[in-house]
Amino acid sequence: MPHSPVIPLMLRPLLALLLALQPVHASDLPDLGEVSRQYFSDQDEAALGQAILHDVYADPRYLDDPETETYLNQLGYKLVSVSTRNHREFTFFVVDDPSINAFALPGGNIGVHTGLLLAAQSESEFAGVIAHEIAHVTQDHIARMVAAQSQSYWPTMAALALALLASRSNPNLAGAAIATTQAYSVQNQLNFSRDFEREADRLGYDMLSQASFDPRGMSGFFNRLQRANRFYDSSAPAYLRTHPLTSERISDMEARSESTPYHQVPDSLDFQLVRARLRSREDNATDALQAARAALKDGRYSSETAARYGLALALLRARQFDEAETLVQSFAATGKDNALLASLPGQVALTAGKTGLAVQRYQSAVQAHPGYRPLQYGLIASLLAARQPDDALGQVNKSLDLYPGDRRLWRLAAQAHARLGHKLLSHRAQAEAEALAGNLVAAIEQIELGIRAADGSFYDLSSAEARRREWQALEKAQRKS
Numbered sequence: 283m284p285h286s287p288v289i290p291l292m293l294r295p296l297l298a299l300l301l302a303l304q305p306v307h308a309s310d311l312p313d314l315g316e317v318s319r320q321y322f323s324d325q326d327e328a329a330l331g332q333a334i335l336h337d338v339y340a341d342p343r344y345l346d347d348p349e350t351e352t353y354l355n356q357l358g359y360k361l362v363s364v365s366t367r368n369h370r371e372f373t374f375f376v377v378d379d380p381s382i383n384a385f386a387l388p389g390g391n392i393g394v395h396t397g398l399l400l401a402a403q404s405e406s407e408f409a410g411v412i413a414h415e416i417a418h419v420t421q422d423h424i425a426r427m428v429a430a431q432s433q434s435y436w437p438t439m440a441a442l443a444l445a446l447l448a449s450r451s452n453p454n455l456a457g458a459a460i461a462t463t464q465a466y467s468v469q470n471q472l473n474f475s476r477d478f479e480r481e482a483d484r485l486g487y488d489m490l491s492q493a494s495f496d497p498r499g500m501s502g503f504f505n506r507l508q509r510a511n512r513f514y515d516s517s518a519p520a521y522l523r524t525h526p527l528t529s530e531r532i533s534d535m536e537a538r539s540e541s542t543p544y545h546q547v548p549d550s551l552d553f554q555l556v557r558a559r560l561r562s563r564e565d566n567a568t569d570a571l572q573a574a575r576a577a578l579k580d581g582r583y584s585s586e587t588a589a590r591y592g593l594a595l596a597l598l599r600a601r602q603f604d605e606a607e608t609l610v611q612s613f614a615a616t617g618k619d620n621a622l623l624a625s626l627p628g629q630v631a632l633t634a635g636k637t638g639l640a641v642q643r644y645q646s647a648v649q650a651h652p653g654y655r656p657l658q659y660g661l662i663a664s665l666l667a668a669r670q671p672d673d674a675l676g677q678v679n680k681s682l683d684l685y686p687g688d689r690r691l692w693r694l695a696a697q698a699h700a701r702l703g704h705k706l707l708s709h710r711a712q713a714e715a716e717a718l719a720g721n722l723v724a725a726i727e728q729i730e731l732g733i734r735a736a737d738g739s740f741y742d743l744s745s746a747e748a749r750r751r752e753w754q755a756l757e758k759a760q761r762k763s
Contacts, residue, residue, distance in 0.1 A: 327425060329760065331373075331389010336720025338375055338393070345376040345396065348656040348690065349622055353556045354394060354412075357405075361413045364492035365485070367420040374412075382507070384411050386418040388425070396560050405527075405553040406490065406499025413486035413493075414500065421485065423478045456679035476531075483531055487538055496547040501535035508532060542737035554585040555622045558592030567599040587618065593602075593625060603634040621654035628660050655685065662694045671701035689718035710746050713753075722757040726750060 338344050345351070351374070358374040372390040377383075380397040387393065392415045402408035418424065483500070490497040508529075562570055574596040576582070576590070583589035590609055597606040610627045624647040631640035644661035651657055658681045665674035675698040682691050692715035699708035710734030717725035729750045732741065 284628055293357070307415065324716045327388045329389075331387065334362065334387055334389060334391055334720075335375075339719045340393070343377050343379055345378040347376065348659055350376050350556050350559060351623065352654070352656055353552050353622075356515070356552075357409060358392065358416065359413055361409060361489045361493050364489055365416065365420055365664075370420065372416070372419065384415050386415040386424060390419050390623035392416065392419065400557060400560060402503060404496070404502075404547075405549040406496035406497055406547055407503040408499075408553070409493070409495045410486060410490055410497075410500030413489040414482045414487065414588040417482035417485035418478065421478070421481055423482070428593070480531060480534065483535060487535065491542070492548065496545070497542055497545075498539045501532065501539050504535065505532055546627040549584070551585065551618070551620055552622060554588035555591050555620070558588040559595060559622075560587075561696050562592045562595035562599065567596070567601075571600045571602075577629075587613075587616070587623075591623065591626065598630060598633050601633075603630065606630045607634075619650070623655065624651055624654075625657050625660055628657075628664060631662065631663050632667060637664060641663040641668050641670070655681075655688065655690075659690055659694065662691075662698070666694070666697055666701065669701075671698050674698040675702065687718060688716045692718065704737070706732040706742055706746060706757055708732070709735065710742070710749070713749070717753060722760070724752050726753050726757065729753070 339346075354374040354376060355372075358372055362368050362370075362372055370390050372392060374392050374394065376399075377393050377395050379395040380400075381395055382397045382401045383395040384398055385393050392412070394412070398411060399408060402411070487497050487500055490500060511659055548654055564570055564575060565573070571593075574593040578586075578589045590612070594606050594609040594613075595604075596610070610630050613623055613626065625644075628640050628647060629642040631637075631643055641661070641664045644657060644664050647657045648654075648661050658677070662674050662678050662681075665671070665677060675695070678691055678695045678698055682688070682695065685691060692711050696708045696711035696715065699705075699711055709728045713725040713728035713732070716722075716728055729746055732738075733746050733750065736743065737748070
């Protein structure tokens, strides 16, 4: 019996709608992004972007690693800040996939595969791809594609967006799921046009230069992709399938680079540390540890600090805590002031079950790097593990005052309230986390559980009921759209 294709999670709910779509022709696209907004407003795109994030966070390929995601968002916003159209909000997330790919989605959502981070030979190369994707968003390329549909109904837009996510993340799976000729025609239209690609190249190049990266990184990376593609038959790199790469584009990038004075831009330590972090997660714990030891022994690294950091993380996976602790002490001796490195001592202590030591280490690290949220997550988790829920709640509330839109903080708040027996407030915090993840149905379910618990103050109960009405109205509006 033939094997049925696996349909990605984010594609299943609207696959039937996708199959009914009519083909889109590039010649029908509006010339200006502003025109597309007549059919696909900023509000429409923001709502659709939030719905897409719900599917992203629910997909098992989403990499829920605060350190990696924080690095990506810091780099992304460094580029966004120098864009001429930087009024938009962006969300950068990581997909645990070894293929070389990145993609832009409605609502300013930009996904990056772990394979891209590991394949880039410099931070400027990696930044070049991210700048290119940011330009697709700032120039309303996706909105212009959606506006080309003859019907601008929500189901059509949602199906397009979810198919876009599936095709960017795994073209092979999406191709298997989108089986009909008509749907395949739609799939082809999800690939950016050559005009869009050239525009993203030009603006991405400008962002690289202004953000103090080496603008040659963009042409260098795309040039290597093009050369590598000659050795592929039908299995070209995923990025090339959705971003048509031509010799003309490569020539344009190289011409811009030649007219720019050369200056070498070193990679940041964070870039090297994140790559080491990703490598420590590969394969099983034993293989990851062997690879980390071999790389350090043979000198196969561009940063010894990052190689030792990767070894420490691999040792934690293998539960070899004593050797990991020895590495922690060696890092302390170097005196390097880096937030990612500062999180390692607390992580080692917490993983080893030394909760009191973990609290002390995270408290010191938070004082040194107060704006680095992964350290705050670590401190709160350590306080909970050390059976100090009151202190954990105080810390999480302090952080939520600064970052009320952080779903991870709300989940930690839910745990702290649960430890203290606050049923209403625990369910309310979990509901806030679900809503921020785009899951309004789960948010409503959680807050109703809290209201039924009825163990909070009159103010807490009234606030929860108001929040429920707000989410119910939003969820109803989404169902009608």
